[in-house]
Amino acid sequence: MKKRCDRNRKRSKRRAIYCPIHGCYLDSASRKYGIYADKVQHLQQHGVGKHTALMMIATQATVVLDGEWLEAFWCEQCQETNWYCVRKCDRTYQISVPAYELWQRAIGVINPEGNPTVGEFTRRNARMTGHSVAKQYKFVE
Numbered sequence: 001m002k003k004r005c006d007r008n009r010k011r012s013k014r015r016a017i018y019c020p021i022h023g024c025y026l027d028s029a030s031r032k033y034g035i036y037a038d039k040v041q042h043l044q045q046h047g048v049g050k051h052t053a054l055m056m057i058a059t060q061a062t063v064v065l066d067g068e069w070l071e072a073f074w075c076e077q078c079q080e081t082n083w084y085c086v087r088k089c090d091r092t093y094q095i096s097v098p099a100y101e102l103w104q105r106a107i108g109v110i111n112p113e114g115n116p117t118v119g120e121f122t123r124r125n126a127r128m129t130g131h132s133v134a135k136q137y138k139f140v141e
């Protein structure tokens with residue numbers, strides 16, 4: 001059951017994505033990086049039924065997930081940029097810290113481990129936010 005919510009009547013350009021720690025708005029600090037699936041289990045993890053998942057993989061080999069992506073956000077209260085996996089459900093967004101495995105399936109983001117392109121990605125990102133992003137990858141360890 002859904003409750004009608006009139007609290008957020010004022011149109012804001014910001015999406016309703018909040019810091020999981022502070023509950024404040026997060027500012028996007030990157031573009032969206034889509035997530036793909038090339039295994040039936042991957043799709044199942046994202047709530048696709050087994051038969052549908054089997055068919056999708058059989059016909060498309062690689063499926064780009066709908067309404068789910070990786071994106072970096074700046075939190076004013078955390079004073080840092082963090083990466084989250086964003087899932088859009090209706091008009092709300094759920095965010096979670098992306099699992100290591102998810103990074104390997106993100107389109108355009110290369111896992112920092114042993115890939116030469118990530119240095120460039122990190123540098124570009126650091127310039128954009130004015131922050132060192134090295135610590136963003138701490139969960140990889």
Ligand SMILES: [Zn+2]
Binds near residue numbers: 019076077
């Ligand atoms: Zn915060």
